[in-house]
Amino acid sequence: MELSLQKISVSLSGKEIIKSVSLTVENGTFVSLLGASGCGKSTLLKTIAGIIPQSGGSIILDGKCADKLPPYKRGTVIVFQDFRLFPHLTAEENIGFPLKMRGASKKEYLKTAAELLEKVQLKGFEKSKPHQMSGGQIQRVALARALAAGPNVLLLDEPFFSLDENLRQDMRHLVLRLQREFKITTVLVTHDWQEALSMSDKVALMMHGEVVQYDTPEIIFESPVSREVAEYFGDAVYVDGSIKDHVFTSDMITFRVDRPDGLYQAMFRPSAVRIGFTGEKNFQICEMNYKGENYSAVLAHKITGNRINANVPSPCRLQLGDLVSLSFDPDRAVLFPHP
Ligand SMILES: Nc1ncnc2c1ncn2[C@@H]1O[C@H](COP(=O)(O)OP(=O)(O)OP(=O)(O)O)[C@@H](O)[C@H]1O
Numbered sequence: 001m002e003l004s005l006q007k008i009s010v011s012l013s014g015k016e017i018i019k020s021v022s023l024t025v026e027n028g029t030f031v032s033l034l035g036a037s038g039c040g041k042s043t044l045l046k047t048i049a050g051i052i053p054q055s056g057g058s059i060i061l062d063g064k065c066a067d068k069l070p071p072y073k074r075g076t077v078i079v080f081q082d083f084r085l086f087p088h089l090t091a092e093e094n095i096g097f098p099l100k101m102r103g104a105s106k107k108e109y110l111k112t113a114a115e116l117l118e119k120v121q122l123k124g125f126e127k128s129k130p131h132q133m134s135g136g137q138i139q140r141v142a143l144a145r146a147l148a149a150g151p152n153v154l155l156l157d158e159p160f161f162s163l164d165e166n167l168r169q170d171m172r173h174l175v176l177r178l179q180r181e182f183k184i185t186t187v188l189v190t191h192d193w194q195e196a197l198s199m200s201d202k203v204a205l206m207m208h209g210e211v212v213q214y215d216t217p218e219i220i221f222e223s224p225v226s227r228e229v230a231e232y233f234g235d236a237v238y239v240d241g242s243i244k245d246h247v248f249t250s251d252m253i254t255f256r257v258d259r260p261d262g263l264y265q266a267m268f269r270p271s272a273v274r275i276g277f278t279g280e281k282n283f284q285i286c287e288m289n290y291k292g293e294n295y296s297a298v299l300a301h302k303i304t305g306n307r308i309n310a311n312v313p314s315p316c317r318l319q320l321g322d323l324v325s326l327s328f329d330p331d332r333a334v335l336f337p338h339p
Contacts, residue, residue, distance in 0.1 A: 001027055005021055032204065036191060091125045136170070234269070248264065273327075
């Protein structure tokens, strides 16, 4: 089902928390609402579900206005960070609960619960109660219960937050596999940009209650609309310069570019910065942090002290204090007008 938000605003306790957010989640796609703590992600998710009323704008589900529909009539299901299973019910009873509420017989809902338990790799846990299961298993039951409800739109509120990294990775794979199998329109709230990039068809980056960019993972990472957006997606190096007659010139790099004349900053990701051993060795290695596949290095300019991050493939023969030259991949430059 397609979900469309049209100029949604939300005020809580007299304060505007969501400011005229518009975005469309196409049928069967996976979209992340990404942003720092307090930017309004959960509020927007709860507004889509109908738990929090909007103060302006419209929510359109499958082409029809859903503004007046109560939560249970929207076909949306929300999975919360704390999962909210019924503690006195077994896994199969928890999963079957939404079907029982709709009048399914015990035989019917237990059959569906058994099928879903298998899908979330929990066969054999039918009779377990939440206190007898691990955090990861509880999360799988919560996901199965959400799927049992047959949602048109699945809303996930930081569901991986409390898990350790390995489990988190397993759950991401499982959620994506099921989302694709059931072709459910899904909205994930997360503050983890790598999670958002790796899981989503599109990412909506939120800041201060607004969506500042809504694009595919590749575009939002490679072509951020502002420095603010770029900074959300990890380390970057900024080189001040100017463009004249289609040439960007700075004290570190010169390249041709199709932009109007003016003062600019060229942004490079650490992977676009190359360390060399020939030419002018103007940079000194002052930090090397081992990351497995590579080292994350910090280099300081000999004279200005300006610091630059770069990735160095592992294994490497560089040591702290070594002097090196730097070059930048001009094809990976992102230009922002100088602030
Ligand atoms: N009931 C409420 N009354 C007043 N302000 C609220 C209420 N609920 C949330 N807020 C405020 O709205 C803002 C957005 O909160 P929200 O929970 O949507 O943020 P978030 O981006 O999901 O953050 P987090 O990642 O920490 O969960 C915060 O500043 C919060 O303090």
